[in-house]
Amino acid sequence: MHAHGDGYMPMRPPMSIMDVFFPGFSTVTASAQQLLVGDENTFVRLLCMGVIFATFVQYATAYAKKLIDRHFGRTIHIPFTDESYDMVIHWIRQQLFSRKAHSVIARIKTEERTFVQDQPAREKPLCYSPWQGSFNFSYNGHQLVFHTRANEYSEDITITAIGTSSDILFEWMEECRAQYLAFVREKVTIFQHQDGIWKINSRRAAKDISTVIMDENLKYSILKDIQEFLDDQKWYINRGMLYKRGYLLHGDPGTGKSSFCWSIASHFKLEIYSLNLSNLTDNTLSRLFTELPSRCIVFLEDVDAVGLEREIAGKAQSRQNTPRSEVSLSGLLNVLDGVSSPEGRILMMSTNRPHALDEALIRPGRVDKKILFKCADSYMAAQLFRKIFQKQPNEDKKLGDVGEDELERLTKAFASQIPEEEFSPATIENFLLQHKHSPVHAVDGVQEWVVNERKAAKAWTVVS
Numbered sequence: 001m002h003a004h005g006d007g008y009m010p011m012r013p014p015m016s017i018m019d020v021f022f023p024g025f026s027t028v029t030a031s032a033q034q035l036l037v038g039d040e041n042t043f044v045r046l047l048c049m050g051v052i053f054a055t056f057v058q059y060a061t062a063y064a065k066k067l068i069d070r071h072f073g074r075t076i077h078i079p080f081t082d083e084s085y086d087m088v089i090h091w092i093r094q095q096l097f098s099r100k101a102h103s104v105i106a107r108i109k110t111e112e113r114t115f116v117q118d119q120p121a122r123e124k125p126l127c128y129s130p131w132q133g134s135f136n137f138s139y140n141g142h143q144l145v146f147h148t149r150a151n152e153y154s155e156d157i158t159i160t161a162i163g164t165s166s167d168i169l170f171e172w173m174e175e176c177r178a179q180y181l182a183f184v185r186e187k188v189t190i191f192q193h194q195d196g197i198w199k200i201n202s203r204r205a206a207k208d209i210s211t212v213i214m215d216e217n218l219k220y221s222i223l224k225d226i227q228e229f230l231d232d233q234k235w236y237i238n239r240g241m242l243y244k245r246g247y248l249l250h251g252d253p254g255t256g257k258s259s260f261c262w263s264i265a266s267h268f269k270l271e272i273y274s275l276n277l278s279n280l281t282d283n284t285l286s287r288l289f290t291e292l293p294s295r296c297i298v299f300l301e302d303v304d305a306v307g308l309e310r311e312i313a314g315k316a317q318s319r320q321n322t323p324r325s326e327v328s329l330s331g332l333l334n335v336l337d338g339v340s341s342p343e344g345r346i347l348m349m350s351t352n353r354p355h356a357l358d359e360a361l362i363r364p365g366r367v368d369k370k371i372l373f374k375c376a377d378s379y380m381a382a383q384l385f386r387k388i389f390q391k392q393p394n395e396d397k398k399l400g401d402v403g404e405d406e407l408e409r410l411t412k413a414f415a416s417q418i419p420e421e422e423f424s425p426a427t428i429e430n431f432l433l434q435h436k437h438s439p440v441h442a443v444d445g446v447q448e449w450v451v452n453e454r455k456a457a458k459a460w461t462v463v464s
């Protein structure tokens, strides 16, 4: 064999017509020829030939596929940050073939992640979808190619159809959309921000508005207000007003503010975009608002909890030990004024300490209605008692269940022993859950419970 030291200069192989289609073709064939005429033993030579051939076939196939895709294929790109990604993945997961891909990713089914199922086998069920690579599947007689590539924080999906029309891809996307919408119809989708983008956090079963116990007149006046807002887009546009509405939900912890937001979303079939200001900057907040859909609920929970408090003489007053947000008050006010965000959003801010909030944050126009969530009065206590002990149509009768009349008597006895507006509905519900199989025990134990709760509250106040 010649070596460079012998004065041998490797000859550049002449270009062949194949190089036009497969760049590097001549170089590979020239190397192969040299191997064939060399003096290594036959086995090594054959092995090298095999490797070169396999590499070439792989390269040629990938290249040919690229050419076909470019010239004869139609491709849809599905961005990871968009809900179309969830639609596509939802469809793919339903298909048996998705398990047959060479590389699959296992995930816990997000929609059932939060449920404790009756049957242990159904708890945290796994689902699979293709991962890192391509695979073909057939849809309505057409061959489509699913390709996925993972990056550090995201995943790129493309779907390609061979042919000169994209119709089959649009048809397929429509089917993904329809299946996904049918699936989420009875659920409320909650988005949260993750690394500066909105991602689905969970899907909860819809919550009927009747399960939130509060003044019924107040509840229905708010429902009416929201309904009118959703129906009146034109009215706002005609008057040159920004089409948005804001509510401040305030009251002690455990009085139903989050539950109310969830039930409003269920009632009007809106998605919730839940924001926690503590780990955001002005820029990210602004971007998140720009990416909101045109109709949704933005839920800013515990807006007082991140040091965005009343500014007096230019200085922010903040509780000690309160984490301060990197979001400035002016940054928040800007996004709430909504010039850069899509119109139609309903803002719900919740707080336990409305008096600590800056006036500017809750002035009319930013907050259109303030809704007070109170601790339980006897009406609410009675409703909570019924909520726990009234049999639902799909539940079996059990030992210890009482008839309608007896339940009514017990309800009154229970409600009359609950002091007015002293305990939150969450606290009372917690007590009732301890006796959830016996309304009689709940009534028998309520007096002692009230005494103990008062003692505990007093001790807590002294310590803190």
Ligand SMILES: Nc1ncnc2c1ncn2[C@@H]1O[C@H](COP(=O)(O)OP(=O)(O)OP(=O)(O)O)[C@@H](O)[C@H]1O
Binding pocket: 211, 212, 213, 214, 251, 252, 253, 254, 255, 256, 257, 258, 259, 260, 350, 351, 352, 373, 425, 426, 427, 429
């Ligand atoms: N008004 C209410 N009607 C029915 N259930 C209630 C009500 N208030 C509280 N609950 C019960 O208490 C639980 C906690 O309530 P929720 O989280 O809605 O309170 P919150 O006011 O948002 O509390 P926090 O201010 O601590 O966030 C709920 O899951 C629900 O079961």
